[in-house]
Amino acid sequence: MENSTSLKPTLLYEQVAHQIAALIQRGTLRSGDRIPSVRQLRSDLGVSMSTVLEAYRLLESEGWVEARPQSGYYVRSTAPILPPEPSISAPAPVVMDVGISTLLLEVLATARRPGVVSLGISETSPALLPTLRLNQFLSKVARHADISTNCYDFPPGNEFLRRRIAKRSLNWGGSLSAEDIVTTWGCMESINLCLRAVAKPGDTIAVESPVSYAFLQSFESLGMKVLEIPTHPRDGISLEALEAAIQTHDIKAVLIIPTFSNPIGSCMPEDNKRQLVEMLTQVQIPLIEDDALGELYFGDHRPKPAKAFDTEGMVMLCSSFSKDLAPGYRVGWTAPGRFRTQVEYMKHLSTIANCTLPQLAVAEFLQSGSYDRHLRRLRKALAIQVQQMFHAIGEFFPEGTKVTRPTGGMILWVELPKTVDALQLYRQAVQHNISIMPGHLFSMTTQYQHCIRINCGYPWSSEIEQALAILGQLAKQQGL
Amino acid sequence: MENSTSLKPTLLYEQVAHQIAALIQRGTLRSGDRIPSVRQLRSDLGVSMSTVLEAYRLLESEGWVEARPQSGYYVRSTAPILPPEPSISAPAPVVMDVGISTLLLEVLATARRPGVVSLGISETSPALLPTLRLNQFLSKVARHADISTNCYDFPPGNEFLRRRIAKRSLNWGGSLSAEDIVTTWGCMESINLCLRAVAKPGDTIAVESPVSYAFLQSFESLGMKVLEIPTHPRDGISLEALEAAIQTHDIKAVLIIPTFSNPIGSCMPEDNKRQLVEMLTQVQIPLIEDDALGELYFGDHRPKPAKAFDTEGMVMLCSSFSKDLAPGYRVGWTAPGRFRTQVEYMKHLSTIANCTLPQLAVAEFLQSGSYDRHLRRLRKALAIQVQQMFHAIGEFFPEGTKVTRPTGGMILWVELPKTVDALQLYRQAVQHNISIMPGHLFSMTTQYQHCIRINCGYPWSSEIEQALAILGQLAKQQGL
Numbered sequence: 016m017e018n019s020t021s022l023k024p025t026l027l028y029e030q031v032a033h034q035i036a037a038l039i040q041r042g043t044l045r046s047g048d049r050i051p052s053v054r055q056l057r058s059d060l061g062v063s064m065s066t067v068l069e070a071y072r073l074l075e076s077e078g079w080v081e082a083r084p085q086s087g088y089y090v091r092s093t094a095p096i097l098p099p100e101p102s103i104s105a106p107a108p109v110v111m112d113v114g115i116s117t118l119l120l121e122v123l124a125t126a127r128r129p130g131v132v133s134l135g136i137s138e139t140s141p142a143l144l145p146t147l148r149l150n151q152f153l154s155k156v157a158r159h160a161d162i163s164t165n166c167y168d169f170p171p172g173n174e175f176l177r178r179r180i181a182k183r184s185l186n187w188g189g190s191l192s193a194e195d196i197v198t199t200w201g202c203m204e205s206i207n208l209c210l211r212a213v214a215k216p217g218d219t220i221a222v223e224s225p226v227s228y229a230f231l232q233s234f235e236s237l238g239m240k241v242l243e244i245p246t247h248p249r250d251g252i253s254l255e256a257l258e259a260a261i262q263t264h265d266i267k268a269v270l271i272i273p274t275f276s277n278p279i280g281s282c283m284p285e286d287n288k289r290q291l292v293e294m295l296t297q298v299q300i301p302l303i304e305d306d307a308l309g310e311l312y313f314g315d316h317r318p319k320p321a322k323a324f325d326t327e328g329m330v331m332l333c334s335s336f337s338k339d340l341a342p343g344y345r346v347g348w349t350a351p352g353r354f355r356t357q358v359e360y361m362k363h364l365s366t367i368a369n370c371t372l373p374q375l376a377v378a379e380f381l382q383s384g385s386y387d388r389h390l391r392r393l394r395k396a397l398a399i400q401v402q403q404m405f406h407a408i409g410e411f412f413p414e415g416t417k418v419t420r421p422t423g424g425m426i427l428w429v430e431l432p433k434t435v436d437a438l439q440l441y442r443q444a445v446q447h448n449i450s451i452m453p454g455h456l457f458s459m460t461t462q463y464q465h466c467i468r469i470n471c472g473y474p475w476s477s478e479i480e481q482a483l484a485i486l487g488q489l490a491k492q493q494g495l
Numbered sequence: 496m497e498n499s500t501s502l503k504p505t506l507l508y509e510q511v512a513h514q515i516a517a518l519i520q521r522g523t524l525r526s527g528d529r530i531p532s533v534r535q536l537r538s539d540l541g542v543s544m545s546t547v548l549e550a551y552r553l554l555e556s557e558g559w560v561e562a563r564p565q566s567g568y569y570v571r572s573t574a575p576i577l578p579p580e581p582s583i584s585a586p587a588p589v590v591m592d593v594g595i596s597t598l599l600l601e602v603l604a605t606a607r608r609p610g611v612v613s614l615g616i617s618e619t620s621p622a623l624l625p626t627l628r629l630n631q632f633l634s635k636v637a638r639h640a641d642i643s644t645n646c647y648d649f650p651p652g653n654e655f656l657r658r659r660i661a662k663r664s665l666n667w668g669g670s671l672s673a674e675d676i677v678t679t680w681g682c683m684e685s686i687n688l689c690l691r692a693v694a695k696p697g698d699t700i701a702v703e704s705p706v707s708y709a710f711l712q713s714f715e716s717l718g719m720k721v722l723e724i725p726t727h728p729r730d731g732i733s734l735e736a737l738e739a740a741i742q743t744h745d746i747k748a749v750l751i752i753p754t755f756s757n758p759i760g761s762c763m764p765e766d767n768k769r770q771l772v773e774m775l776t777q778v779q780i781p782l783i784e785d786d787a788l789g790e791l792y793f794g795d796h797r798p799k800p801a802k803a804f805d806t807e808g809m810v811m812l813c814s815s816f817s818k819d820l821a822p823g824y825r826v827g828w829t830a831p832g833r834f835r836t837q838v839e840y841m842k843h844l845s846t847i848a849n850c851t852l853p854q855l856a857v858a859e860f861l862q863s864g865s866y867d868r869h870l871r872r873l874r875k876a877l878a879i880q881v882q883q884m885f886h887a888i889g890e891f892f893p894e895g896t897k898v899t900r901p902t903g904g905m906i907l908w909v910e911l912p913k914t915v916d917a918l919q920l921y922r923q924a925v926q927h928n929i930s931i932m933p934g935h936l937f938s939m940t941t942q943y944q945h946c947i948r949i950n951c952g953y954p955w956s957s958e959i960e961q962a963l964a965i966l967g968q969l970a971k972q973q974g975l
Contacts, residue, residue, distance in 0.1 A: 120840050127649055138647065146645035153852060154637035157630045165626035165823035167618065169607055200680060200846040207845055216696035216718030232844040238696030238718055337847070343645035345850040360600050364712040365687055366680040366846065367817070370825040372633060373850050 027062060028069035034060075035070065036079050039090055040097065048090045050080055077399055078406040091406070098409045101417040101430045103253065104279075104462065106224040106243035110264060111459040113235040119228055119456055122441065126450040132482040133470060135450035137277060137426050139338055140473040143396055145389045149341055152383075153376035160372060167368040170359035172198030172348075176378035180348050183381070187309075187319045191350050197358050198369050201347035202307040205333035206270065207233055208365065209303045209349060212357035213331075214239055218267035221260055223252050225428070225457035225466070227277040227305075230270055241459055242266065248419045248428070251276060251283035254290055261298055268301045274318045275308040278428045278457050278468040280421030288321040296329045301354060306334045307347075310390055312423040313398035328352030336377055338425070339393060340386065344373045396474065397425050404471045407480060411487030413494050425472040431465045434494045440467065443489045449482045507542060508549035514540075515550065516559050519570055520577065528570045530560055557879055558886040571886070578889045581897045581910045583733065584759075584942065586704040586723035590744060591939040593715040599708055599936055602921065606930040612962040613950060615930035617757060617906050619818055620953040623876055625869045629821055632863075633856035640852060647848040650839035652678030652828075656858035660828050663861070667789075667799045671830050677838050678849050681827035682787040685813035686750065687713055688845065689783045689829060692837035693811075694719055698747035701740055703732050705908070705937035705946070707757040707785075710750055721939060722746065728899045728908070731756060731763035734770055741778055748781045754798045755788040758908045758937050758948040760901030768801040776809045781834060786814045787827075790870055792903040793878035808832030816857055818905070819873060820866065824853045876954065877905050884951045887960060891967030893974050905952040911945045914974045920947065923969045929962045 035051070038044045051059070056067045071088050074080045080088040126135035171177065177193035184191035199205045206229075214220060216238030222230055224243030234241050242264055245253040252271055260266065273283040273291070283291070295302050306320045322332040331354060335347030346369075351358040362368075380386055404427055408418050417430040431437065437453035444451050454463030473479060515531070518524045531539070536547045551568050554560045560568040606615035651657060657673035664671040679685045686709075694700060696718030702710055704723030714721050722744055725733040732751055740746065753763040753771070763771070775782045786800045802812040811834060815827030826849075831838040842848075860866055884907055888898050897910040911917065917933035924931050934943030953959060 116840065119844075120836065123840070123843060136647075141642045141646050144642070144645055146640075146642040150637045150640050150644070150852070154634045157634035157637060157856075160626075160630050162621045162624070162626040164630065165624055165821055166621050167616075167817075167822045200850075203844070204846045211716050229844060236691050236841060236844065337647075341645055342647045342848070343851045345846070345848065356600065360596065360603070361716060363603060364599075364683070364709060364716065366684045366825070368822070368825065370680075370850055370853050371823045372630070373853065376637075 028066045028073065031056065031060060031062060031066060031070035032073040035074060036077075039079055044090050046090055049086075050074075050088045050090060052087060077402050098412065098416045098418045100420055101248045101428065103247040104224045104245050106245065106458065106460045106462060108242070108260060108263075110219050110240050110242045113231050113239070113241050113459055115228060115231050115456055115459075116235055119232060122452060122456065125445050131448050131450045132478055133450055133473065134479075134482060135452050135470060137468075137470050138342060138472050139393070139397075139425065142474060143393055143472075144340060145385065146341070148385060149344070149376060149380055152379045153373060156375045156379060157372050160375070164371045164375070168371045168374070169368050170197050170362040171355075172369045173371060173374040173378065176346070176374045177348070179378045179381040186317050187323050189323055195350045195355070197349050197351065197355065197362060198374060199335070199347040199349060199362065200345045200366060200369065201337050202305060202333050202335035203229055203233075204366070205335070205347050205349035206230070206303060206305060207237075208358050208361040209331040209333060209351055209354070210237060210239065210268065210270065211361045211365075212351065212354050213301045213303075214267040219264055221257060221266045221269045223271050223276055223279065224460070225278055225454065225463050227272070228452070228456040231456070231459065243458060243460060246276070246279060246281060248279050248281055250287060251281040252291070254287060254294065257291070258294060261294075261300065266300055268303055269295060270303040270305070272305040272308070273321045274306055275311065275421060275424035277424075278426055278452070280419040280424060280426060280428060282318055282422050283321070285319055288319065289324040292321050292324040292330060296327050299329070301329055301331055303331045304333060306332055307338050308424040309334065310339050311394055311397055311425065313394060313401070314422055318423070322350065325352060328354075331358070339390060340380070341377065344377060345370075346374055346377045397471065400473070400475060401425065401427065401471045403475045404469060404479075404483070407483045408469070408487070411484045413487065413491045416490075425470060427469045427471060429467050429469055431467065431490050432494055433465045435465045435490050436493065437464055437467050440486070440489055440493065444486060447482070447485050449485060451486065508546045508553065511536065511540060511542060511546060511550035512553040515554060516557075519559055524570050526570055529566075530554075530568045530570060532567060557882050571890075578892065578896045578898045580900055581728045581908065583727040584704045584725050586725065586938065586940045586942060588722070588740060588743075590699050590720050590722045593711050593719070593721050593939055595708060595711050595936055595939075596715055599712060602932065602936065605925045611928050611930045612958055613930055613953065614959070614962060615932050615950060617948075617950050618822060618952050619873070619877075619905065622954060623873055623952075624820065625865065626821070628865060629824070629856060629860055632859045633853060636855045636859060637852050640855070644851045644855070648851045648854070649848050650677050650842040651835075652849050653851060653854040653858065656826070656854045657828070659858045659861040666797050667803050669803055675830045675835070677829050677831065677835065677842060678854060679815070679827040679829060679842065680825045680846060680849065681817050682785060682813050682815035683709055684846070685815065685827050685829035686710070686783060686785060687717075688838050688841040689781075689811040689813060689831055689834070690717060690719065690748065690750065691841045691845075692831065692834050693781045694747040699744055701737060701746045701749045703751050703756055703759065704940070705758055705934065705943050707752065708932070708936040711936070711939065723938060723940060726756070726759060726761060728759050728761055730767060731761040732771070734767060734774065737771070738774060741774075741780065746780055748783055749775060750783040750785070752785040752788070753801045754786055755791065755901060755904035757904075758906055758932070760899040760904060760906060760908060762798055762902050763801070765799055768799065769804040772801050772804040772810060776807050779809070781809055781811055783811045784813060786812055787818050788904040789814065790819050791874055791877055791905065793874060793881070794902055798903070802830065805832060808834075811838070819870060820860070821857065824857060825850075826854055826857045877951065880953070880955060881905065881907065881951045883955045884949060884959075884963070887963045888949070888967075891964045893967065893971045896970075905950060907949045907951060909947050909949055911947065911970050912974055913945050915945045915970050916973065917944055917947050920966070920969055920973065924966060927962070927965050929965060931966065
C-alpha cells in the first residue's frame, strides 16, 4: 500500500489523476470518501476545469472512483478496494530435484483451449501490438532481400539487428556493442542457452521464490537442481538469504528476473542490483538475468537491469521482443558477457541459427522509431489493465486475499486465504472456461498452493470482469 | 565399387551417360581405355548422334572421361580414379561419456571464416536454392497476414504447413496427418526435443559409428551417454550388432540417419529399415529417425524412411527444409508417433513457439508446386557435384585412401591412410583457407582420426579443385 499509483503521468490531467490516486493508495482518501471538488482542485492545483474533468474521467475508468449523481466523485466503496500485499517468501533452504511437467502439461493444454478467458499464460493481447505495421516491414524486407538471407545465419546472428539492440542499452546507461549480443528464438531460448553454457546436469541453480514455471521446467529437462531464495514482492530476491545460500551450497548460477519478476512482479531497487552483481562477481557465480519485461515499466523511467552494474562480464542478460512487440516473430537475444563463446556454441548446436528475415524486419522497425512510439502506448495500456484487474480482485475475491503491486509488466500474484486450494480452484475455473495458473507450478516447495497468477495482458472487458467474479465466488465457496 | 553410378538418368542422353559411367565404375572400362565411339553407340543403343554427343559432354563435365584431340574420349587416366570403399566400422562396444565441445568450437569457428573454401559444414550452396522466389512468397504472405499471425503459434505449430508436410508422406507410401506433426526450428531442434522427450541425463543412446557431431554435442550438453554401433558405409547400422547391444545395455533410444547418414552416407535397404523398426518396437525402444536428406536421392525414387514401417508409433521422424530449400528460414518438423504430447511440451518450454510467417511462406511454396520442381533440379546438381568431388579425391589423394559412395545427400567420408592425422590435416588446411571436418569429431572412440568429412554442396569450381589438390598434397606429405 506504500506504493504510489502505477499510472504514468505525462499529460496534465494524468498528473492530476495520479495525485488523487496516490492519496487513495496511501489511505488519505478512503472508501466512500468524496474526492476534492472541481472548484477545489482548480484553485489548489491551478488547472482548468476541463483538466479536472478529464482527470475524474480517467480515475473513474480505472476504477478508483465512482460518480454519484448530483453529488460528485467518491472513492469506490466496494471493500476491500486495496487488498494487502503479500509478505516476503520463506522457502525451505533445501536444494530440490525438479518435477512439474505432468501438471504443467495439463495446465498449458487447457490454457490454450479456444474460447477460454485467458488469465493463465502471461501474454500481451494481439489487439495491443502493431502487427500489421510490423508485417509491412517484413514484407518489404523479404521483397528486397538477396540470396544471402537464405544462408545459415550462424550465431551471433544478424548484425544489423544486434546493432539496433545494442544501441537501446543507452536507455539504461549501458554501452553494449553488437559484438556483445547473440540473437535467439526468444528469451526462453536465451535462458536455456545460458544455463547450458555455465551449468551441467546435477548442478544447482539459485532462483527467486516463487519462481517462473518455465525456469523450473528447464531445470527439470536439463537435470539441474533448484534452490529457492526468499523474495520480497516489491524488492525482489533477498540478498542476505542469497549470500547465506552461497556459503552453504555449491551454486553454479543464479537465474532471476530483477525487473518485474514472474510471478511476483517485484523490481529490485538499483542498489540491490548493484550489490547483487558485486556479490556474485566476487564469488565468480554467473548471474542469468531475464529482462524480457524491462521495457514495460509504468513509472517514468526504464529500471536499469543488473547488467548495468556488470564490470566483469558475469551477468548474462536475456531478453526478447515477445512480450512487447511480436510474440509470433520469435526474436530474442542475450548479452552473455564473458560466456559469449559458450553461448554461441550452444546456440549453434541446439537450433543452428536464427531465421534471418524476421530479425531484419524487427531491426528496421526499431530503426524507424515505430518501436518507441508503440512502447509508450503499450506501457499506458498495461498500467491501466493491471490497475483494473487489481481493483476487481479486491472487489470480488474473499477477505484475506493479498495481491502484489507490480510497477511494470502484466501479471498479478494473488495470495488467497490458506483454506483455498489453488489446484482445485484452477480445475473449477476450467469448467467455467477460465484459465489461471495455480501456485503449485511456481515452486518445488508446497508454499504457494493457495496462490494463483493472473495475466493482465488483455484489455478490460465484461468477459474478464465476469471471469474474475466467478473466480472470486469459487474461492469464497472453497473457504466455507 | 559394386555401386552403379549415382547419376539420376531421366533424359535419353543422361541414360546413355549413366550406362557408360556404370561400365567405368564396375571396372569394365578402366583408366586410359577409349570409350565406345559415336558410331558404335548409335548402333548399339539405337540413339541419335546428338544424343551420344550430349552424353559425352556430360561424362566429361563430371570427370569420368577426357577428350583427346582427333582420337575420341578416354576414361580419365589419373590413378586411382576409383578409390575403394571403407569397410564396416567396428567401434568398441562400450558406453561412453561425451566430450567434443572444445575441438568442435574451434572447428566451427574456422569453418565460418570469410574467404574459406567451405568443405567443412554440410550445407547446400545458396546458388542452388530458389531464395528470391521463396522470399516473394514470404513478402506476399506478410502483406496479407492478419494479426493472428503475431500470436504465439504454440506447438504443434502452423496447421497449414503441417497439412502440406503430411501430404508429402504420400511420396514414400506414408499416411501422416497434420495431427501427427509438430513444427520446429529445423531438424536439430526436432532431434533435441525428441531426445529430451524420451531420455534423461545419464541415459544411453545408441547411434551409428561414425556419428554426426551434432548428435554427440546434444548428448554432451544433455548429459546423455552414447553407445556407437558398427555401421556399413552402404547399408547403414548393423542390425546384429544393435540387437546384441540392446541385450547387454540399457538403451533408452536409438538415434540414427537411415537415409544418407551423416557422415558415412549410408542408406539402409528397406528390409533393414523394416527389421529395425520391428526389433525396436518389440523391446519398446523409441527410434529417433533423422530424415533431413531424404528428398536428396540420386536414384529414381525416394527411399522410404523407417517411419514407413512404423505400426505402433515408436518412430520419431525428424526433418526440415534446411538442406534442400531454406537454411535461413529455419523450418523443420517432427512426426514423433506416440511421444507427440511430450515433444510438444518440450517445444513449448524450450523455444515456446515457431515464427508463423516463414512457416506460411514455406507452406505456400510447397502448395504451389515450386518445391518439387526445385528438388528435381537440386538432386541432379548434387549428384553431379558428389561425383566430381569423388573423382577429384581419387585423383589427388594418397594411395590407400578410401571414399564412400553415397546415393544421396551432399557429403563424402574419406578414410585416409592410417599414417595421416586428420586433426593435423585440418589445421594445415586452415592455413590454406580450406575448411574440412576431422574424423575426431564423429566418434568418442579413436577410430576415425585418419578420416575427414567433405561437403559437396557447392558447384564444382577451380577453387574447389585447387583446395582438393592442396588437401591431397598435405595428406601425402604427412604419409612420408
